[in-house]
Amino acid sequence: MLKNSIHRVSQAMDNVKIHNKLIILFICCVMIPIVTTNCALYYIVSKKAEVERITEMKNVQQRLKYNISTVFEAAESVANQFKKDKVLNDFLNTRYADNMEYYESYSALMRDNAFSYYYQSESVYKISLFTNNKTVTRSSSFYPLSDIVNEEWYLNAVAKNSNDCTLQVYFNNPIIKNPYEAWTNRKISIFTQLDSFGAIKKFLKVDISYTDLEQLVFNEKSVQDILIVDDGKILFDTRHGRLEGKPFEQFVPVDEHLLKEEETMKVLGDEWKIIIISERKHFFDNFIDNRALLCLTILINLIIPSTAIMLIGNSIKDRVRITESYIKKLKDGKYKRIDCYEGKDEIGSLISSYNLMVLRIQELVEVVLKGNAERQKLIISKKEAELQALQSQVNPHFMFNTLESIRMKSLLNGEEETATIIGTLALHMRRTIGWGDDFTTIGEEIEFLKGYLEIQKYRFGDRLDYSIHVQQVCEQYRIPKFSILTFVENACIHGIEKKSDGGRIDVIIMEEVDHLIIEIMDNGVGIKEEALNRINLLIKTASIEKVKEGNSIGIINSYLRLKMYYHEVVEFQIESKYNEGTEVYMVLPCNKDVLEGMG
Structure with missing residues (x-):
């Protein structure tokens, strides 16, 4: 049964033109092996690369999560220490008879170094104390409460009615309203109320260095981009460079064709999203990482089709070359018969037809040229x-x-x-x-x-x-x-x-x-x-x-x-x-x- 099938296929191939035979040869010996192996390799290599990339993205998220948490824990610790500082609270609760009395108390506070002691955290950029005690004079860290009572972030913080530290993220208008706001436009601050004393209100605002946090984010940027989002607001975005002087923008979902990893973390009650996005790795980059497999694939793809093409090509190339040389001579008007073994395949038929054509042309040339000359x-x-x-x-x-x-x-x-x-x-x-x-x-x-x-x-x-x-x-x-x-x-x-x-x-x-x-x-x-x-x-x-x-x-x-x-x-x-x-x-x-x- 198998032998008969092979025989019928062989007979059928005898009737197939050389052009079609070469197409079949190319498809069977080149296209199918190359497409099959390359698709398989591409799938394996791409999946492997994608898994590695996702693992790296998750590692970046964990490092960022740890570093950001460390910054805010240190800043929160500073805020809590201020809340417990009895000397500072007594200083703010005292109503001073005149400026001299206030200056003496202020000098004593600075002499004891109680205030500057809490400024040692690298994550804290500025500490501001606000009070409605009108006998406390404005200075580098003490400000009237009236400076902020109309600010949106202050109203949001007071509305929470919490004695715990709260996180305030806002953009300050470029036209500086208050001197203590002059250091940057984007603000990330810890805000809390100190112990009240009668009608005297006291609030503490610990400004965290936005540029330091942004630098932490940019330190993790390599081939991937990083976004940190708080309640739909983009805090940090490595795609657009440094953002400390630009208003916050709303987050827009990233393209689906990109790799994306998302991780959430709690920051003083707020939920931040750390989003890592990356381009999917290019086809050739994947192969470079798997050079050994690539070389093996190329070797297989070359040996099989090259052997088949060489065997078939050797059976036809000599006669095709001779026929081609005689056909080129036609351009110079040289009509000569091909003197070689013709064979019985299509090439032989071509040579026989060519020789017959040459004879007919030689017979007609004189008649045609003479007729044309007379007509001219x-x-x-x-x-x-x-x-x-x-x-x-x-x-x-x-x-x-x-x-x-x-x-x-x-x-x-x-x-x-x-x-x-x-x-x-x-x-x-x-x-x-x-x-x-x-x-x-x-x-x-x-x-x-x-x-x-x-x-x-x-x-x-x-x-x-x-x-x-x-x-x-x-x-x-x-x-x-x-x-x-x-x-x-x-x-x-x-x-x-x-x-x-x-x-x-x-x-x-x-x-x-x-x-x-x-x-x-x-x-x-x-x-x-x-x-x-x-x-x-x-x-x-x-x-x-x-x-x-x-x-x-x-x-x-x-x-x-x-x-x-x-x-x-x-x-x-x-x-x-x-x-x-x-x-x-x-x-x-x-x-x-x-x-x-x-x-």
Whole structure:
């Protein structure tokens, strides 16, 4: 049964493509072992690290609990000693006749060192005694009770109506109201009432050094942060640095993704929470702590897949390498058969197909190349014929219009100057008839244009005025001949000639962001909307056949030439308003390379 199953699986694998075989190999020999072992290791190492971190956090809590308790026990002991001090109580209960009597008693109290004896605790920052005995003068430790009767912490303490020591935690306003409050803004104090004597009230306030307590907390900070909270109020927080000058903030529960340990402790009846929080240890940190296990895992993950891949790879790499080398030769146009043992697997089939392909390519190369060469010749011949057709339309069109203009002027005026203008015209005729190079520089085109306009100015007289503005950098750019002249000619014949009072023609040529901008404007009779729409339609559908039909020959001819020479990278617009004038706007590439292939 097992043998048959293996045989069926082997036969099935024979039909699996190499790509899929390698995927199966990778999944079975690499992915499954790596994922399984790494997940197991990660779980074990992470749990171990987390337990260690929690243990350390609990140790920090116990140390803090012990140190804080020690501070408050010492401070409470000082407060209790003051309550029992008969000399001090007698001093506060006595009503003095004058300041001299008070000073003598005060000096005796200080001489006996009874007061300073209780100041030896390092945890006590300041001791303050308050009384309503008005004969006791304010000094460094004695204050009138009226200084604190309106303070919130005092009202809270009195409201408890307890003779025992109570803990008062509050924030003092930065604007110091009382001199004894000037040492810090955050207060942690032990407050208690001394023995009463008639109407005389006496209270003791032992201020514990907030900075010393904060230092105890910061001494325990390492990778974890520490918060101490009293009734929802954050007393200490290592996340935000020193807080002695900042108001108390309300506690907000920490993010659940953090490790957190919470411990409570009693401080003079108040319940403080010591909260330790820490980031969960990073994946790689856990592995560094378990280097031996990591090395073993890597070794197992490398040996098994590497062995399997090596055995399978050796069976295919030689033929694949040879096949690859021959395929690379195709880039250089070298079509050669692969001369090696093909085999019967997919690689063998690939080599056989490659050899067959090479034979077919060798047979087809000559046929395809010859066919392409012939088609290219036909295309070139067609383009040359189209250009020649366009050129044959431009030359007579321009010459005949010009000669007619001169003839009409001569017949009408009978002027002797006609001979001179005919001489100028002859120069332009030689240029027109001898087409030669299809291209000219803008500078040469403008010189030719000026000659034409002078001829037209001779005809129209004062009825024609013109201006030509060419940016100097544009003069060396090459354009097809008569690209500008055709539209200036149209402006003269169809725009200015039909206007009784004549008009003006303006030509502007400039460069803008690698493009050549050409504008020809006149204030002649313009073009009616219907005619303008017809011309725009002819431009949109322009072809050699349209030129042969004879409709708007000059415009269509010039537009087609520009499209051919610039490989259709041309923007061309005609705008006109009847009885106001016409504007022709062209945008051509400035890149000389565009014309090099055609010139």
